[in-house]
Structures are given as C-alpha cells and as structure tokens.
Amino acid sequence: MTQLEAAKQGKITPEMERVAAREKRTPEFIREGVAAGRIVIPANKNHRGLDPLGIGAGLRTKVNANIGTSPRHLNAEQELVKLRTALDAGADAVMDLSTGGDLDALRKQTIAASHVPVGTVPIYQAAIEALKRHGSIVAMSADEIFQVIERHAADGVDFITVHCGVTRESVNRLRRQGRITDIVSRGGCFVLGWMLHHGAENPLYAQFDRLLEICRRYDVTLSLGDGLRPGCLADATDRAQVQELIILGELVDRARERGVQVMVEGPGHVPLDQVAANVQLQKSLCRDAPFYVLGPLVTDVAPGYDHIVSAVGGAVAAMAGADFLCYVTPAEHLGLPTAEDVREGVIAARIAGHAADIVKGVPGAREQDLAMARARKALDWEKQVALAIDPEKARRLRQQRNPAGIRECTMCGEFCAMRLVAEFLGTTRALC
Ligand code: SF4
Structure with missing residues (x-):
C-alpha cells in the first residue's frame, strides 16, 4: 500500500507520524494533506535508513541538491563527497543525475549513503544504454525505458522525474510558436529525439498506466518533469510551457486515482513579475500538487552567480506557494559543480526557502x-x-x-x- 492509499483509507503510517513530528504538525494534518495530494512523502519501500520527508502545503519549503557524474567527470568518490557536502549543508533531498561511469553502482552508492529521499531521471540511463547497445541515444525501445525505470524503483529511488508532458500536441505547439532556446531539459531533449526517431507518441505518456503500476508497487513518487521549461526569460510562460502544464495536470489526476503520489516540476528561467503567476497556474491546473521548481532564474546574465539568481526567484516562488526548490550552483550554465559549489547552492536555496517560510507561517x-x-x-x-x-x-x-x-x-x-x-x-x- 502506498502512502496515498493509506491516507485515503484514513490510516496514519509511521512515515506520516515522523513527518508530523519534524514539521510540528499533527499526524492528522499530514494524513489529510497526503490523501488530498497536497503533500507527498517520497519513501520507496526499498530505501533502507530513510528519514521520511514531507513536501507540500503547510510544510517547510524543502531543498533538493543535484549531484552526479558526467561523461567527462566520472569519479564516484568525488560524487560521494558532494553528497556528504549537500547533506551537511542541510539538503532535504538529493537527485543522482549521473551520466558517466557505472550508473547502477553510482545510484546504489547514493541511496545507501542517503538518509534523505533520493531522486533520479531514468531516461538518462535509458539513453546512455541505448547509445552503447544500439549506437544512438534515441534508439532504445519503450520496453527498455520501462526496464530502467523498474530498476531504479527496485533499487530504492524515492522519486523519479519523468517527462510525460512532452507529447505530439505540446511539441507541435512549440514548433508553431518558435522559441529562442527551444528545449533545454536534457530529459525533454531525449524524449523529443525518441519521438522523432520512432515517429511515435512519447511512451511515458502513451503508456502512463504502465509507469503508474511500477510506481505503485514500490511507492515511488512521480515528479512530472517540465521538458518544455523555458531556458531563457524570453521563452517564459509561453504556449508550449502552458500546454505541457495542462497535460501534466491531467496526469496528476490519473496518478492520484491509481494511488501514486505525484508532484509537478516547474520553470526554469522566469522574469520576476511572472514567478507568482507561474506558481498559481501550476497549483490551479494541477489541483494543488506539490510544486518543485528549478530556480526560477530571474535573469539570464549572471553566470557564476546563478545560485543567487535562483535564490531570488526561489524566495518569490516559495512565497507564492512553491513547495520544493531545486538548488542551482554557481557553476550552473558553466560546468559540473564542485563540492564547494554544492555547498553554496544548498545554502542559497535554504535561505530562499526560509525567507518564504517566515511569511507562509511555517511553524518555527x-x-x-x-x-x-x-x-x-x-x-x-x-x-x-x-x-x-x-x-x-x-x-x-x-x-x-x-x-x-x-x-x-x-x-x-x-x-x-x-x-x-x-x-x-x-x-x-x-x-x-
Ligand atoms: S552594532 Fe555591534 S554587533 Fe552590530 S555591527 Fe556594530 S559592533 Fe557589530
């Protein structure tokens, strides 16, 4: 039984008790929030040593730190140092976004060393394995994509980013309107490439029920990725972005019906005066699903300081109701972050979250x-x-x-x- 299924049946789980104690809320407050989908507790049944965390309305704003190798930097020990740095700095969750080296071993290492929820983007591994097996990152079969997702779930990953909203409909809209930076999401890019290569609908959308079945079995929380998020201020809040968000809102309904916990990811690069509107739009279209934002970055011209740019946008977003901030490091747009970049990114995002929590009335x-x-x-x-x-x-x-x-x-x-x-x-x- 998932946390959502238990909550709907009126049951308070040990995870809900723990979240309530950490948040200075009553267990019933947490149960009601989970049952309504306003709160998620990403807690894979196979993640041993996890300290359960709640994300959503009425709770402290949470911070995620992305770590992981790249094809040019694939030192597993360095990633472990980054993980410990992120945890010491107070990250509430980490995502292993590794794309270089032994991906299965890196993921297992991260889960084993994390008492916080761990997230991944399985399409990265599917694409990398397709390159080795078939000679192209877009040549994987739909079955191979779902096999990788199942592997991540079985290993104990607590939440997965899946770009289900990059569909024929949303891509057509993107093409019609034109953009400066087209698609900047790596996962969104892989999915688009797959669709064009196979001349078929995105399997993560077309076979969404299959995805839900895997997530329900392990209680993996879905993080519906925004593959069409704006990559510069000029592309913010455009038709393609909103089209994708409408699709994600419909998928939120379907996930909840199947007992799968779900949150929704959001932009990206957004001018300051559009940040609150983006949060309100997401909350309305996605029926108050927890909102996980990358930034938002409120200017495009501060490379080297994008942790500060992101903290400015993150504070405004969280004040408007965003629940989960994905940190940005000073190395954003420039290179793979070092451990020191990770520390600065986490602290900057925590300041943004705390500034918002003061005015959101978060206890303490x-x-x-x-x-x-x-x-x-x-x-x-x-x-x-x-x-x-x-x-x-x-x-x-x-x-x-x-x-x-x-x-x-x-x-x-x-x-x-x-x-x-x-x-x-x-x-x-x-x-x-
Ligand atoms: S008022 Fe006192 S504590 Fe504050 S900055 Fe001056 S010397 Fe420091």
Whole structure:
C-alpha cells in the first residue's frame, strides 16, 4: 500500500507520524494533506535508513541538491563527497543525475549513503544504454525505458522525474510558436529525439498506466518533469510551457486515482513579475500538487552567480506557494559543480526557502528569526552561530574578523549601537 492509499483509507503510517513530528504538525494534518495530494512523502519501500520527508502545503519549503557524474567527470568518490557536502549543508533531498561511469553502482552508492529521499531521471540511463547497445541515444525501445525505470524503483529511488508532458500536441505547439532556446531539459531533449526517431507518441505518456503500476508497487513518487521549461526569460510562460502544464495536470489526476503520489516540476528561467503567476497556474491546473521548481532564474546574465539568481526567484516562488526548490550552483550554465559549489547552492536555496517560510507561517520559521534578533541584541555570539543557516561560516567569520575576541564585533567596536543603546536605555540586564 502506498502512502496515498493509506491516507485515503484514513490510516496514519509511521512515515506520516515522523513527518508530523519534524514539521510540528499533527499526524492528522499530514494524513489529510497526503490523501488530498497536497503533500507527498517520497519513501520507496526499498530505501533502507530513510528519514521520511514531507513536501507540500503547510510544510517547510524543502531543498533538493543535484549531484552526479558526467561523461567527462566520472569519479564516484568525488560524487560521494558532494553528497556528504549537500547533506551537511542541510539538503532535504538529493537527485543522482549521473551520466558517466557505472550508473547502477553510482545510484546504489547514493541511496545507501542517503538518509534523505533520493531522486533520479531514468531516461538518462535509458539513453546512455541505448547509445552503447544500439549506437544512438534515441534508439532504445519503450520496453527498455520501462526496464530502467523498474530498476531504479527496485533499487530504492524515492522519486523519479519523468517527462510525460512532452507529447505530439505540446511539441507541435512549440514548433508553431518558435522559441529562442527551444528545449533545454536534457530529459525533454531525449524524449523529443525518441519521438522523432520512432515517429511515435512519447511512451511515458502513451503508456502512463504502465509507469503508474511500477510506481505503485514500490511507492515511488512521480515528479512530472517540465521538458518544455523555458531556458531563457524570453521563452517564459509561453504556449508550449502552458500546454505541457495542462497535460501534466491531467496526469496528476490519473496518478492520484491509481494511488501514486505525484508532484509537478516547474520553470526554469522566469522574469520576476511572472514567478507568482507561474506558481498559481501550476497549483490551479494541477489541483494543488506539490510544486518543485528549478530556480526560477530571474535573469539570464549572471553566470557564476546563478545560485543567487535562483535564490531570488526561489524566495518569490516559495512565497507564492512553491513547495520544493531545486538548488542551482554557481557553476550552473558553466560546468559540473564542485563540492564547494554544492555547498553554496544548498545554502542559497535554504535561505530562499526560509525567507518564504517566515511569511507562509511555517511553524518555527519566524521564531528562529526572533531568537536571532534577541541573540544579536545580547551580543550572544554562540547563540547567533547556533541559529545561523550556515553555522560553520558564521563561526569562521566571527573568529577570523575578531582575533582579539572583543565582546562586540569589529564593524563598530567601541561604538557598538547594540551595546551602547542598551546601556543608554538601561535594558542590558533584561536583554541578556
Ligand atoms: S559592533 Fe556594530 S555591527 Fe557589530 S554587533 Fe555591534 S552594532 Fe552590530
């Protein structure tokens, strides 16, 4: 039985209990959210050691970190370092997007070392195996695609991105309207290539029930990918993107009917004034399915700083109701991220999520800021470090910039307004 099937039957599972405790919500709140499809708990029955995580309405905004090899960088040990870095930095989930080396071994390594949910994009492996077996990335059969999906599910993958909305209908619309960057999703690109090569409908759409059957068996959460997401601001919120989203909304209904948990992925590159509208559109068309956004990136011209660009868009998206932020690293658009890039990406996305959680009324979010404000006024540096989103950096900078260990910081020193005003007003004792 999947979490969704249990919730619909009124059962509270151990996973729902755990999510409730982590979120400071009641188990019934979680069960109701899962039953309605507003919350998902990606928890494959075969993922041992998983600490169950809830994603969706009324819960803390979650952050995903993508790791994985590429054909030119296929060091498994380095990916393990990135995984540990992402977890240490506070990532709530990781996706193994490996495309180089022994993909089965890399995936198993990631699952075994992760207490957080693990996601994959199985079409990558299907395409790579087709290249080896048939000489072309688009030459795989539909059966081979589903066999790879089944392999990922059996290994314990908790959620899979599947580009079911790249269909003849949506591709025709894309062609008619024209775009600057066409398709920038790797999975969307493979699916388009497959459709053109075989002259057939996307098998992930045409055989959606087959996909659902695999997911139901292992309780894999579907993450309906946006293969037609905009790759630049000029392509944002266009007909092709919206057409795909309408199709994904219909597939959300079908997944829920079959007891399969489902979330929906979203853009991409979006101007700031369209971010909230994109979230509202998704929530409306997909009947409040949790929304998993990549960015959004709110400008195209800051390579090297796209973690910040993404955090700006992510904060606005999460404030408008997005539930799950896929991090972007400083290396986005430039190369495969290093472990340090991973750390910066996770922290930037966590800041975006937390900023939104404060105004979304997520339990504990505003209280954390209030505690930090009190610690600042009291010049309590230990408490400030403990409350920081990145305690390691806060501690390091405090120590580096204040080797003499003065009570204030070196910004104002003896003219510290925090201390002086407390003395002027006689509030020092009360605050400390
Ligand atoms: S010295 Fe200045 S910056 Fe530092 S804690 Fe005091 S008021 Fe704040």
